[in-house]
Amino acid sequence: MNHPSTTTQLYNYLRQYEWLRRIYRESRTALHITQNRIRTLGSGNLGLKRHRTYLSNISKYNLPLAVSSPEQLLDRCKEHEIRYSTGRHSIYLPPQKALGEFLGEIVRDYPTDAGFKILRNFQSPAKASYIANGDQRRLTKSMMGPVTNQALAANALAALDLGPPCYGIAHLQSGSEEMTAFAVRHVEGDLASPEDCEEFVNKLRPLVSQGLLELVPVRGLKDPDFLPPHCNFNLLRERSTGELMYIDFQQLLANQQPLLKKITENSSEDVHFGGSSSLFRDGKKYLYQSIPGLSSTAKRDTEYRWKIYRSMLEKHGVQVSGKVVLDVCCNTGVMLAHAIGDGAAWGIGWDLPNVVPHSRKVMQVLGAACSTLIPTQLSPEYEISASVPEWLKAKLEGSVLFYLAAIQHVGIIRDLANIPWKTVFFEDHEGITNEEADENLRKIQNAWNCQIVWRGRISDGDCGSRNVAILQR
Ligand SMILES: C[S@@+](CC[C@H](N)C(=O)[O-])C[C@H]1O[C@@H](n2cnc3c(N)ncnc32)[C@H](O)[C@@H]1O
Structure with a gap:
């Protein structure tokens, strides 16, 4: 009978050991995944699906x-x-x-x-x-x-x-x-100090225990990627802002529904609805734009609205795919997010300085981060073309402009005539008569040198029907 050599025996032993080690590691991971899920469910967050649509x-x-x-x-x-x-x-x-x-x-x-x-x-x-x-x-x-x-x-x-x-x-x-x-x-910064690392982990801990974020490493916050002195080179203090920035995003998973809930709760003074245009229902403020994945009520049903607007645009040969989309008075940015989800190359939105920081967060959680949101007080004299970042200026040819429920707030921004967009989707306000809408559209055609290609009335969400139009150059 042939006996295996000592080397072969050792090799077989080590292979078995490696195999056991892998089983051990995979079972710890399985336990970790289960704990993550239980924690997320336990904190009342049932929306475990990650929406990649936007x-x-x-x-x-x-x-x-x-x-x-x-x-x-x-x-x-x-x-x-x-x-x-x-x-x-x-x-x-x-x-x-x-x-x-x-x-x-x-x-x-x-x-x-x-x-x-x-x-x-x-x-x-x-x-x-x-x-x-x-x-x-x-x-x-x-x-x-x-x-x-x-x-x-x-x-x-x-x-x-x-x-x-x-x-x-x-x-x-x-x-x-x-x-x-x-x-x-890119974050230009200095490696964090041990105190910075502790500060960062103290911010992260409640977000994990509330089920907003999940940790990928089995060792959780005890993994070297979250430990002093600098979270394994992953934590920087950004020079321009002084903020702590964690760059090792693959160590985390996001739960969008509770994140959106937290962001919109924090924004209630601003976004629930654009300063003086606050909306109330049963004595409570509520959102202007519905946010995908959030059950909170809103005045506008953005999903339904986008479906209709997109189909009307497509009927007139306009696709947002591959184009820059401009959104004047973008609110939480959800109409832009829909356009980005349908392939828009980049979104540019403008709204008030107290609204935009919240809109940016909503769009980021949805994933629609290929966007630039500009906080500003718009008016007919506003030089909107100068506010577009330099690197985007060359990409504006043929872009699509949303002017949705904006005209009463900001009038007709004359300088939009100097941006080489091709198509405008215009929506007037609730309660505006057809004659008033005619007059608004006449002024727009004169100011921006474009023609109406389609007119209609559309209603969604909590609103009565509104005048809408597609105009083109
Ligand atoms: C009726 S909402 C329309 C939002 C969005 N366009 C839509 O239709 O879903 C009006 C938006 O205009 C913004 N707004 C009002 N006055 C503004 C101003 N002077 N400059 C910039 N944004 C303004 C508000 O913050 C609000 O988000």
Whole structure:
């Protein structure tokens, strides 16, 4: 009889040990996932589904450089003197002068403060997992889900003022290689101190126990990524704002429903409804725009309204997909979020300074972070074209303008004539007669040099029917 050699015996023993270790690790993860779920359900949050509907489209870009592996990407960075930092699962390229030449068109499609986190797991966004290939943590991968979950987590942190937003996810291609990149707002800052780390974790703890966020690491807040001195290099104090920013968003998962609830509760003085235009029902203030995934009542049913507006636009040959959408008096930004969910390349919204910080949070939690919201007091004389960020100006040709229930608040902003939009969706106010609406539309056509292509009356939510129109140049 043949006896296995001592080496073979040892090898078999170690293999068994590794196998046992994996089982142990996976069962701890299973327990952790169950605890996460119980905590979320226990805090009364039944909406466990993550809505990805309002995330921007994932665009495809051909890289001007040939790369076939993460190591080669690092070599190319060195050759081109591109600054980068590396993590276990990603390679981060901060904004810098030569980045446009190095990464190509993708850089022009995002704000100038965007950095790009490229996953080491070279796969398309549809197939990629954040965790690098070769990592055996199957259950952790399934808990983390698709890369859209990481974008939603980053934006939830942003809405909680704890991290930078993720503007979008991109699909990069170099020959037959496919890659996933997150475009994130770059944080220029200093590594946090142990006290900062404690301050951050003290903010995070209640958000986790209330089920707003879930922690991915099995060790929870005892994981080195949440421990002093600096949360494993992941916590920075941003120089420009002095705020603490956590950049390791893949360690968290966002529960959108309780997050939206918290944000809208906190905004009740401002957004429930735009200063003097407060809305009341049964003596209580309520939202103007309904927010997807939130059960609170609102005056306008944004989902139904968008369905109708989109179909009317499409009937007249207008798609928002790939275009910049402008929304004057955007309120919580939900109409923009719908347009982004339908493929709009970027959203620009304007509303009052006390409203916009809340709108930004709502849009971030929904995932619609490919948007710029401008806090301002609009008026007919307002120079709206000058308020558009420089990098977006070149993308305004053919854009779509929403002028919804805005005219009574801000009149007809004359400078909109100087923005090269192609189509306006106009909605007048409740209680306006057809004759008054005719007069408003006549003034708009004169001021902006456009023609009516369709007129109708539409009602949604709590409202009586209103005059609506599509105008084009
Ligand atoms: C009736 S709501 C319409 C909101 C959105 N356009 C819609 O139809 O769903 C009017 C919005 O105009 C904003 N608003 C009122 N006066 C404004 C001003 N002078 N400048 C900017 N926004 C203003 C309010 O804050 C509010 O969000």
